[in-house]
Amino acid sequence: MKINSIxxxxxxxxxxxxxxxxxxxxxxxxxxxxxxxxxPTIEHILNNGGAAILVSHLxxxxxxxxxxxxxxxxxxxxxxxxxxxxxxxxxxVVKFINAITGPAVQDAxxxxxxxxxxxxxxxxxxxxxxxxxxxxxxxxxALADVYINDAFGSAHREHASTATVTxxxxxxxxxxxxxxxxxxxxxxxxxxxxxxxITAITGGAKVSDKLxxxxxxxxxxxxxxxxxxxxxxxxxxxxGKIGNSICEDxxxxxxxxxxxxxxxxxVNVILPLDTKIADGFSNDANTKFVEAGQIPDNWExxxxxxxxxxxxxxxxxxxxxILWNGPVGxxxxxxxxxxxxxxxxxxxxxxxxxxxxxxxxxxxxxxxxQMGLLDKVSFASTGGGAMLEFLEGKELPGIKAMxx
Ligand code: AMP
Numbered sequence: 528m529k530i531n532s533i534x535x536x537x538x539x540x541x542x543x544x545x546x547x548x549x550x551x552x553x554x555x556x557x558x559x560x561x562x563x564x565x566x567p568t569i570e571h572i573l574n575n576g577g578a579a580i581l582v583s584h585l586x587x588x589x590x591x592x593x594x595x596x597x598x599x600x601x602x603x604x605x606x607x608x609x610x611x612x613x614x615x616x617x618x619x620v621v622k623f624i625n626a627i628t629g630p631a632v633q634d635a636x637x638x639x640x641x642x643x644x645x646x647x648x649x650x651x652x653x654x655x656x657x658x659x660x661x662x663x664x665x666x667x668x669a670l671a672d673v674y675i676n677d678a679f680g681s682a683h684r685e686h687a688s689t690a691t692v693t694x695x696x697x698x699x700x701x702x703x704x705x706x707x708x709x710x711x712x713x714x715x716x717x718x719x720x721x722x723x724x725i726t727a728i729t730g731g732a733k734v735s736d737k738l739x740x741x742x743x744x745x746x747x748x749x750x751x752x753x754x755x756x757x758x759x760x761x762x763x764x765x766x767g768k769i770g771n772s773i774c775e776d777x778x779x780x781x782x783x784x785x786x787x788x789x790x791x792x793x794v795n796v797i798l799p800l801d802t803k804i805a806d807g808f809s810n811d812a813n814t815k816f817v818e819a820g821q822i823p824d825n826w827e828x829x830x831x832x833x834x835x836x837x838x839x840x841x842x843x844x845x846x847x848x849i850l851w852n853g854p855v856g857x858x859x860x861x862x863x864x865x866x867x868x869x870x871x872x873x874x875x876x877x878x879x880x881x882x883x884x885x886x887x888x889x890x891x892x893x894x895x896x897q898m899g900l901l902d903k904v905s906f907a908s909t910g911g912g913a914m915l916e917f918l919e920g921k922e923l924p925g926i927k928a929m930x931x
Contacts, residue, residue: 530568530702533673539639541671542568542704543688545909546583546608549646554607560609561680562615564909567679568704569644573619577638580670581612582627583678584651598652605649612646619644625726627653628666636670650688659691668695677704679711679910682917682925690928701929706909711926713906714917717850717885723749726846728839728870730755731853731889734778739919740852741785745794750842752797754831754866756856758819759797761786766921767820770804770921771827781905797842801832803856810860816833831866832854843873849884852918854894867894875903888915 544565549557553560556562565581570764570797588603609623620643624635627648650656655663664687668674674696676682681689693701703711725748730736734757744751753761759772764779765786789796799819807813816832817823831839843849851874858867871894878884886892887908892901901907908914916923 528699530571530675530704530708533577533702535572535673537576537641538672539578539580539636539670540572540673540675541580541582541667542572542675543678543681543692544569544581544583544704544810544838545680546581546605546612547585547680548608548611550607554602556608556611559611559615561909562611564706564931565677565704566615566707568675569616571705573642573644574673576641577673578638578641579644580639580735581646582650583645583646584656584681584688585649586651588649588651589654589657600652603649603652605646609646612644616644624648628663631850633670633860650686653687656687658687659685660687661691661694663687664691665695668692671928672700674701675704676701676925676929677706678925679707679908680913681911682707682710682923683913683921685924685928689925693928693931695728703926703929707925709906710908710910710914711917714887714908714914716883717848717906718747718918718920719921720747720848720883722847722883724846725848725850726750726752726842726873727850727852728752728754728843728855729852730757730855730867730891732756732773734760734775736915737853738778738781738785739921740915742788743918743920744850745785745789745792748850750795750797750840750846751789752839754799754835754839754870755853756857757853758799759828762820765820768822769820769828770800770822770824772804772822773827791797797838799831799835799855800838801834802828803830803832803866805829805863810858810862814862829860829919830863836866836869839870840873843870843877844880846877847882849877849882850918851873851886851891852915853886853889853891858890858894858897864894864897867891871895871900872900875892876898878904887911 756773
């Protein structure tokens with residue numbers, strides 16, 4: 528069912544959101560984008576006469592246990608996001624209960640009035656969440672009439688609140704929220720596009736993180752640009768000298784294999800021509816530009832060079848569909864951000880010229896945000912790992928369960 532076709536009047540909606548937001552040492556929310564992203568769905572439910580019961584995880588309490596083996600509830604409680612949530616839902620009654628299941632939660636849900644919001648505690652405080660436990664999912668489902676999944680960032684997890692819970696709602700009573708709907712529509716559009724040329728830019732640190740992505744892209748794109756740390760594995764595999772640059776020797780065979788497959792499929796693989804090298808992994812290191820594959824000993828490549836920027840830019844400006852995953856350099860260091868900035872500008876320009884551009888599945892969204900160009904691309908995903916898996920061609924459990 529589509530969220531727009533559900534009548535929320537007088538109903539309670541269990542809404543799986545992604546409030547896994549960053550917190551500072553005093554537990555203040557330092558970036559409320561994920562909370563903001565859930566607002567349209569929440570407001571829609573409330574404006575249509577419904578009440579919203581919000582569930583989310585926050586961090587990994589099951590991994591960061593206290594010395595006595597118990598969960599650190601003080602650090603991982605969702606109570607930390609309540610003030611920010613209230614600021615984002617002005618004029619709304621927003622309640623919080625420090626439990627996820629049990630009689631007090633059921634009672635709070637029963638008392639919830641149309642137009643009100645109830646946030647439950649971190650779903651990962653219950654061991655059943657990550658196991659996809661049916662009893663836990665059923666207890667959540669018992670709180671509401673309708674289930675809405677708006678947590679795209681958690682869609683690659685087969686957890687109780689993202690997947691199992693759908694079993695307890697009929698297809699007419701469950702739907703994706705607007706955020707998730709948008710992510711799916713845009714990712715599908717980019718991945719299945721036949722508006723050519725289609726260009727993928729991939730970067731980031733490791734080939735091993737991106738192998739499945741590269742394999743899947745080979746079946747879909749005309750141009751595959753490879754930059755970032757992972758390009759040095761390709762360079763070394765082709766006989767280049769890469770000095771101390773990041774490299775996965777055990778992936779060199781696979782890299783060559785990918786290049787062969789690309790050639791067989793007629794995909795144009797574009798690797799860097801030159802590189803900005805440094806004599807240490809630091810913003811203050813000495814730097815120079817060298818040709819790709821000619822990095823001296825004790826130096827390492829931390830960004831693409833100007834010839835590469837021109838080459839990548841030319842391909843991007845001619846593209847009609849662009850998918851971007853991963854920065855082409857260590858953009859966190861100002862002195863090595865120029866390549867990623869230039870790529871962001873070219874993607875923005877190509878978008879202005881009519882291309883459809885999607886950014887997601889890695890640190891590239893953070894990079895584009897840092898460069899202030901987020902509103903100049905067609906779509907920037909909120910889901911890091913989830914978008915990466917989507918672009919790898921995997922079926923995400925959170926999507927599959929809803930559509931079952
Ligand atoms: P990902 O999350 O896969 O998009 O990877 C992003 C990370 O890759 C960023 O933290 C970048 O600093 C890193 N990265 C990009 N280029 C390089 C490089 N040449 N050497 C080392 N790390 C890099």
